[in-house]
Amino acid sequence: MDSRRIVIAVTGGIAAYKIPELVRALTSAGHICRCVLTREATQFVSPLVLETLSQHPAGDDLFDSNSGEIDHIAVADWADLVVVAPATANTLAKMNHGITDDLVTAVVLATKAKLLVAPAMNVNMWSHPATEANVAALHSRGVLMVGPEAGELACGWEGEGRMSSPADIAEACHRALTAQSLTGQVVLVTAGGTSEPIDAVRSVTNRSSGKMGFAIAGEASRRGANVILVAGETVLATPPCVQRIDVQSALEMHEVVMRELPNTHVVVKTAAVADFRPARAEPRKIKKEDLAPNEGIRIELVPNPDILADVCAKVAATSGRQVVVGFAAESHDVIPAAQRKLARKGCDFIVANDVSRTDAGFNVDENAVTFVWPGGQIEELALLPKHQVASEILDRVEKKLGERT
Ligand code: CTP
Numbered sequence: 001m002d003s004r005r006i007v008i009a010v011t012g013g014i015a016a017y018k019i020p021e022l023v024r025a026l027t028s029a030g031h032i033c034r035c036v037l038t039r040e041a042t043q044f045v046s047p048l049v050l051e052t053l054s055q056h057p058a059g060d061d062l063f064d065s066n067s068g069e070i071d072h073i074a075v076a077d078w079a080d081l082v083v084v085a086p087a088t089a090n091t092l093a094k095m096n097h098g099i100t101d102d103l104v105t106a107v108v109l110a111t112k113a114k115l116l117v118a119p120a121m122n123v124n125m126w127s128h129p130a131t132e133a134n135v136a137a138l139h140s141r142g143v144l145m146v147g148p149e150a151g152e153l154a155c156g157w158e159g160e161g162r163m164s165s166p167a168d169i170a171e172a173c174h175r176a177l178t179a180q181s182l183t184g185q186v187v188l189v190t191a192g193g194t195s196e197p198i199d200a201v202r203s204v205t206n207r208s209s210g211k212m213g214f215a216i217a218g219e220a221s222r223r224g225a226n227v228i229l230v231a232g233e234t235v236l237a238t239p240p241c242v243q244r245i246d247v248q249s250a251l252e253m254h255e256v257v258m259r260e261l262p263n264t265h266v267v268v269k270t271a272a273v274a275d276f277r278p279a280r281a282e283p284r285k286i287k288k289e290d291l292a293p294n295e296g297i298r299i300e301l302v303p304n305p306d307i308l309a310d311v312c313a314k315v316a317a318t319s320g321r322q323v324v325v326g327f328a329a330e331s332h333d334v335i336p337a338a339q340r341k342l343a344r345k346g347c348d349f350i351v352a353n354d355v356s357r358t359d360a361g362f363n364v365d366e367n368a369v370t371f372v373w374p375g376g377q378i379e380e381l382a383l384l385p386k387h388q389v390a391s392e393i394l395d396r397v398e399k400k401l402g403e404r405t
Contacts, residue, residue: 012040013086015163025170076110086120123159146172180224190271192232199282210234213270250304276301
């Protein structure tokens with residue numbers, strides 16, 4: 001996503017030792033970070049570490065205007081987002097009541113930017129009615145929250161109160177900074193390769209990693225959509241707030257997609273669906289000892305349904321309002337083949353990629369795609385990280401949705 005300015009406000013909890021990782025996660029995603037701390041927080045994490053990682057001054061002094069660098073109003077005005085992490089019970093209480101007796105609470109009160117808090121405290125402090133009331137009040141004022149999580153706490157107790165991981169806080173920051181342009185939309189994404197059983201242990205599959213589809217599901221969810229991710233073979237972790245349905249074969253994927261279709265507004269068919277499956281899946285393992293020496297086996301393949309074509313036919317026969325995006329994985333003659341595929345299947349547009357390239361497409365983190373539109377228009381994108389390709393695809397989906405309302 002675009003580079004944004006994030007203030008990380010650190011308060012005095014043991015989880016402060018994880019904040020350097022949060023700074024790293026956000027700066028590697030291209031954001032500019034500045035850290036402010038409470039005096040107590042400096043007991044748990046050194047301002048020098050935060051200063052070095054963020055490449056900006058990091059301090060705890062509310063009145064240090066010598067350098068003009070740490071001025072709470074300047075910092076508050078600079079931010080696109082202020083994230084308080086860890087947010088102690090004390091800081092949440094002060095935030096609720098508008099008390100500003102340290103640099104963090106002064107920045108928080110002064111800023112017009114979005115506020116995100118990552119609470120961390122003892123389980124009894126978290127479940128105390130005073131904290132619950134403070135959290136509810138902050139929530140009602142639009143303050144965003146990530147965590148806390150349940151688990152073993154540094155104080156020795158078990159329960160809710162652990163600060164969310166730096167990766168989850170970074171994801172919450174991305175969400176907070178993303179326009180909620182797909183709120184109210186249900187987006188169905190298929191991803192990964194299908195796996196067609198030969199016997200109890202073997203299958204026919206392909207090299208798709210599922211990365212492109214997972215990136216689209218993650219970005220759609222960040223934009224506020226309800227996302228259903230129908231996933232074939234993949235080892236990838238489910239993006240946050242995404243409903244995942246695992247399937248194996250093309251027949252299973254077909255069944256799930258057709259079942260969910262009436263409730264969706266957008267369908268993105270990234271999956272690498274096997275076009276054929278063994279006519280018969282042996283329920284037990286095929287054993288060599290059951291064959292004559294050097295005897296081979298023949299596997300008869302029968303065609304699978306074309307899920308994308310069936311989706312497009314169903315949409316055309318019903319509301320006609322859903323936006324349907326197809327992919328085309330081609331090893332040669334990419335654009336003409338994708339254009340024929342678009343005409344054959346009838347989706348809104350096709351995202352074509354050349355799978356013969358080693359730097360893009362299957363199993364790598366980048367993709368070079370071309371959008372192929374009905375009427376012959378084509379748009380070629382440069383080689384981009386898959387999360388950026390996901391954004392480009394969803395920008396076009398949103399435009400199509402806009403044309404249909
Ligand atoms: N697709 C599908 N069901 C199938 C095969 C493909 O839904 N049985 C979808 C894919 O998810 C993708 C698009 O159709 O969105 C194109 O898939 P691709 O594998 O590129 O093309 P095929 O239709 O399988 O044709 P071919 O393999 O001959 O290129």
